Amino acid sequence: MAKSQVPSHQKLCYTIQMKPADRLRQARKAAGHRHATDAAEALGVNKVTYISHENGNRGIGPKAAQKYATAYRISTDWLLYGTGQTQEGTGSSGISNTSELVHSLLSNSDRPASSKLDRELFQRSLNEALRLERSLLGGYGSIEDLMTMTETIYKVALKRKKETPTE
Secondary structure (H helix, E strand, C coil), X not given: CCHHHCCHHHHHHHHHHCCHHHHHHHHHHHXXXXXXXXXXXXXXXXXXXXXXXXHCCCCCCHHHHHHHHHHHCCCHHHHHHCCCCCCCCCCCCHHHHHHHHHHHHHCCCCCCHXXXXXHHHHHHHHHHHHHHHHHHHCCCCCHHHHHHHHHHHHHHXXXXXXXXXXX
16 A cells, blocks of 8 residues: 555654654654665764664664754754654644544545544543643653553543433
8 A cells, every 4th residue: 555545543653753863763764865874874873873773673872863953954853752843933733634634634635534533532531641642751752652541541531421321
C-alpha cells in the first residue's frame, strides 16, 4: 500500500509511535541528506555514532540532540519526545497534528457512525492524559504511556456517557 493510501487512523498511530530515531531520520531527509553517513559527515559527527542514533541502537543524549536540532532546525523537544515545534518558527506540534488526524478520522465517511470517535470526548481525554502524564511522570513519559492513558480515559468516559440517561 502506497503511503498516500494509508488510512488516517494508521497515520495517527504511526505519528504517535515514532521514536527519536525515526524523528532524527525524518529530519535528516527533510534537510536533504539522502544517507545517514552524508549527514554525519556534514555535521562533523562520528558516522557510527550517528547511524546508531538513527537506527535506535543508541539513545540520543542532550548534547547530540541539541546539535541535531540546531543543524536540522527542529526543536530538541520534538526530536526527543515528539512534542513542541517540528521546525524553527512553525507551530506544528504533536497535539496539533494529532487533532488534524483525529478530525480526519472523524470525517471519514467510510466508517459507520457507531464506530466514529466522539471528538470532543477524545480531546478532553487527551488533555486529561497530558495533565496526568506531566503530574505523574514529570512530563517524561513515553508516547506509548500517553496513548495508553488517553485510551483508558476515553473508554471510561465513553462508557459513563452511554450509561448516563439523557433528558
